[in-house]
Amino acid sequence: MSGLLLLIPAALLLGLIGLAAFLWSLRSGQFEDLDGAAERILHDDDDDENGKSDAEALRRPR
Amino acid sequence: MSDTALQAPGGLADAAAQSSDSGEAVFADYVGTGPDGSASIHLLVEGAHCGGCVRRIEKALNAEDDVLDARMNLSTRRLVVHWRGEPARAGALAATVARLGFTVVPFDPDAAIDSHERHGRDLLRAMAVAGFAAANVMLLSVAVWSGDVQDMDPVTRDLFHWISALIALPAIAYAGRPFFRSAVAALAGRSINMDVPISLAILLAAGMSLVQTVNGAPHAYFDSAVTLLFFLLVGRFLDHRAKGHVRRAAERLLALSREPATVIGEDGRHHNLAASRVRPGMRLFVAAGQRVPADGTIAEGRSALDNSLLTGETLPVEAGPGTAVLAGALNCGGPLTLTATATGDNTVLADIVRLVEAAEQRRSRYVALADRLAAIYAPAVHGLAAGTFLGWLVLGGAAWQDALLAAIAVLIVTCPCALALAVPAVQVVASGRLMKAGVLLKSATALERLAEVDTVVFDKTGTLTRGRPELTGAETIAPDDLVLAAGIAAASRHPLARALARALPDVTPASGVTEQPGMGLSWTSPEGEVRLGSRTWCGITTLDSDDAMELWLRRADGSALRFTFRDRPREDAAAIVAALLHRGLAVEMLSGDRVEAARAVAGELGIQNWRAGQSPSDKAARLAELAAKGHRVLMVGDGLNDAPALAGAHVSLSPTSAADISQNAADAVFQGALLAPVVDSLLVARQARRLVRQNFALSLAYNAITVPLAVAGLVTPLIAAIAMSSSSLVVVGNALRLALLRRTS
Numbered sequence: 001m002s003g004l005l006l007l008i009p010a011a012l013l014l015g016l017i018g019l020a021a022f023l024w025s026l027r028s029g030q031f032e033d034l035d036g037a038a039e040r041i042l043h044d045d046d047d048d049e050n051g052k053s054d055a056e057a058l059r060r061p062r
Numbered sequence: 063m064s065d066t067a068l069q070a071p072g073g074l075a076d077a078a079a080q081s082s083d084s085g086e087a088v089f090a091d092y093v094g095t096g097p098d099g100s101a102s103i104h105l106l107v108e109g110a111h112c113g114g115c116v117r118r119i120e121k122a123l124n125a126e127d128d129v130l131d132a133r134m135n136l137s138t139r140r141l142v143v144h145w146r147g148e149p150a151r152a153g154a155l156a157a158t159v160a161r162l163g164f165t166v167v168p169f170d171p172d173a174a175i176d177s178h179e180r181h182g183r184d185l186l187r188a189m190a191v192a193g194f195a196a197a198n199v200m201l202l203s204v205a206v207w208s209g210d211v212q213d214m215d216p217v218t219r220d221l222f223h224w225i226s227a228l229i230a231l232p233a234i235a236y237a238g239r240p241f242f243r244s245a246v247a248a249l250a251g252r253s254i255n256m257d258v259p260i261s262l263a264i265l266l267a268a269g270m271s272l273v274q275t276v277n278g279a280p281h282a283y284f285d286s287a288v289t290l291l292f293f294l295l296v297g298r299f300l301d302h303r304a305k306g307h308v309r310r311a312a313e314r315l316l317a318l319s320r321e322p323a324t325v326i327g328e329d330g331r332h333h334n335l336a337a338s339r340v341r342p343g344m345r346l347f348v349a350a351g352q353r354v355p356a357d358g359t360i361a362e363g364r365s366a367l368d369n370s371l372l373t374g375e376t377l378p379v380e381a382g383p384g385t386a387v388l389a390g391a392l393n394c395g396g397p398l399t400l401t402a403t404a405t406g407d408n409t410v411l412a413d414i415v416r417l418v419e420a421a422e423q424r425r426s427r428y429v430a431l432a433d434r435l436a437a438i439y440a441p442a443v444h445g446l447a448a449g450t451f452l453g454w455l456v457l458g459g460a461a462w463q464d465a466l467l468a469a470i471a472v473l474i475v476t477c478p479c480a481l482a483l484a485v486p487a488v489q490v491v492a493s494g495r496l497m498k499a500g501v502l503l504k505s506a507t508a509l510e511r512l513a514e515v516d517t518v519v520f521d522k523t524g525t526l527t528r529g530r531p532e533l534t535g536a537e538t539i540a541p542d543d544l545v546l547a548a549g550i551a552a553a554s555r556h557p558l559a560r561a562l563a564r565a566l567p568d569v570t571p572a573s574g575v576t577e578q579p580g581m582g583l584s585w586t587s588p589e590g591e592v593r594l595g596s597r598t599w600c601g602i603t604t605l606d607s608d609d610a611m612e613l614w615l616r617r618a619d620g621s622a623l624r625f626t627f628r629d630r631p632r633e634d635a636a637a638i639v640a641a642l643l644h645r646g647l648a649v650e651m652l653s654g655d656r657v658e659a660a661r662a663v664a665g666e667l668g669i670q671n672w673r674a675g676q677s678p679s680d681k682a683a684r685l686a687e688l689a690a691k692g693h694r695v696l697m698v699g700d701g702l703n704d705a706p707a708l709a710g711a712h713v714s715l716s717p718t719s720a721a722d723i724s725q726n727a728a729d730a731v732f733q734g735a736l737l738a739p740v741v742d743s744l745l746v747a748r749q750a751r752r753l754v755r756q757n758f759a760l761s762l763a764y765n766a767i768t769v770p771l772a773v774a775g776l777v778t779p780l781i782a783a784i785a786m787s788s789s790s791l792v793v794v795g796n797a798l799r800l801a802l803l804r805r806t807s
Binding site: 004008011012015016018019022023026031032033034035036038039040042043 | 112113114116117134135136137138183186187190191194197198201202218225229
């Protein structure tokens with residue numbers, strides 16, 4: 001019984017972490033352009049000439 | 063991207079390059095300001111299809127010093143640019159993209175990020191919550207079920223039920239909203255839809271389980287309620303994604319009609335104006351390579367106009383002062399000045415758009431198989447549950463709680479979980495398989511309608527044929543003449559000249575070629591003037607028996623030579639027509655081209671039924687006639703003139719080389735130089751229909767077994783959960799078979 005009191009909250013916590021991670025990725029726009037993301041990985045230059053990276057563009061509020 | 067349909071994107075580049083204050087004002091109106099003082103604009107980019115395009119656009123913009131960042135979304139074709147400085151820069155930045163060969167249109171993000179997208183995000187969030195709850199409640203339920211066998215302590219069982227309730231109830235309240243909302247809306251409208259029994263089952267199951275938990279009873283249905291919700295949300299989300307494609311297509315149609323016109327003011331200055339704001343009497347400037355923005359008559363200039371998207375004619379028509387021109391025609395000669403006669407809503411282009419809209423409205427009344435089934439299923443489920451409740455209460459003499467429990471069990475096991483998954487699952491697998499074959503489905507019900515087709519109607523130019531003239535008999539012409547002619551031809555945008563230049567891609571273009579629009583080209587060689595162009599331009603008076611498309615070359619010594627061209631059928635066109643006929647489908651060809659041209663192609667491909675000289679409304683009328691006779695017609699076409707027919711057909715296909723408006727009107731778009739996708743999509747659609755029916759049969763079979771058990775009050779939570787999950791898995795597994803089925807060529 002005492003094992004359960006530890007295991008159930010642990011299972012719930014792990015599940016909640018997964019859920020929170022998904023909701024965060026949804027909110028930060030990672031699911032908005034699935035086609036584009038698939039193509040972008042093929043480009044090896046992460047930084048443009050004047051140093052604007054993809055990550056920077058993602059962070060900008062829109 | 064084809065060069066027949068989309069030479070157009072240069073249009074805005076030209077316009078923007080010569081833009082004046084008012085031209086940039088069009089873009090500046092859409093500029094927003096960020097919290098950090100930077101300016102931003104949202105643009106819709108037409109013509110970008112791959113990661114490479116995205117890269118080029120972003121690179122070009124990021125190379126500008128004041129640009130903070132530029133990011134393009136390939137799924138929605140939207141581009142967001144942030145920069146430091148004046149809003150007036152917007153026009154110049156848009157021109158940067160336009161110079162790369164893309165058409166850009168500004169749009170208002172607040173209007174565009176509409177309820178559809180928000181709904182999609184809501185569904186995904188609800189799905190995540192339901193998925194989390196389903197997994198965790200199931201974890202506890204499995205323990206309870208095995209505890210039933212191994213004498214679980216009732217206190218532990220109650221604890222598990224309470225934890226399940228704590229997870230399930232908030233999750234249901236949150237994730238069930240899409241169904242509850244729709245059910246309430248349906249009930250408010252005094253009708254009933256599939257969401258009513260779904261909502262009832264979920265709410266009753268959750269409510270009853272709570273009562274059971276409070277009373278410390280052995281059975282609770284929390285697991286069934288949340289897994290049901292999760293599976294249903296999966297189906298709903300898949301369905302929603304399919305519909306998103308259709309919406310985006312419509313959005314781009316709007317963008318196409320917004321390409322601006324260049325107006326010549328009274329002071330002689332050029333400025334851009336939205337095509338819808340052009341008024342009759344205004345003077346318009348149409349650069350070479352631009353589309354005519356409004357119907358009008360030519361005031362100055364000579365040129366050749368490519369009407370192929372409007373009428374299906376392969377050859378450009380010569381035009382000079384006084385000639386009436388139609389909106390949507392492509393100017394492939396010299397610059398023209400027009401006097402507008404009809405504009406915006408009155409143009410032929412607008413007429414076509416209206417025909418398309420009217421036809422689409424008719425077609426949107428098509429009711430999907432799942433919905434037709436739901437109309438019967440929902441009342442039957444309610445009746446059965448009510449009957450069970452009354453039966454146990456009145457005839458069986460049971461306590462009302464037990465009677466209600468049996469009725470809820472009926473609702474749960476009959477809940478259209480497998481039904482709601484049966485169609486979306488097959489659709490997703492089928493569209494994935496078609497995608498691999500180069501066919502992009504745009505309409506959610508297109509597969510079902512494709513499966514019903516008994517007649518296939520083709521357009522000629524650009525559909526059965528390649529849609530661009532090609533040089534014939536090159537081997538009979540002396541290489542020197544070919545090189546000479548191709549070198550001169552490289553200077554012109556005329557389709558025949560381009561065909562000639564394409565035939566010899568390595569030839570160096572001659573310098574100093576002058577073009578007499580509508581007549582031909584002339585080049586001064588060391589030996590004297592060489593001319594390439596029409597029969598009269600080269601001074602030929604004799605007549606040839608055939609009337610193939612032709613160009614004449616007059617050498618410096620005055621001797622002349624004839625080049626003939628023809629629009630070749632696609633490589634596999636004859637085989638595809640034969641394959642369709644072999645499968646018992648009727649094949650017909652409707653062309654806007656001349657009778658001779660149509661007859662030649664129909665004869666070559668073995669098409670018995672064909673009509674030539676068809677206007678857009680003729681084509682639509684012919685399809686209506688076929689439909690009235692009870693035929694289910696698949697229309698395959700690419701031209702602007704096919705758009706009403708595409709929208710009016712039972713189902714329609716369009717090559718990616720088609721005019722944007724036609725791609726928008728069609729249910730599916732196919733890529734590549736071959737027609738094979740037409741047959742592929744018919745076959746996949748038929749297999750998909752078979753699988754959908756099997757899936758329906760499977761889920762009904764499950765019901766046939768579990769419903770009597772439920773009515774008899776024998777369904778425990780374990781049975782309900784197993785029946786529901788396994789029927790869902792069987793249905794999804796059956797759908798996946800479509801991907802494995804051998805591809806029949």
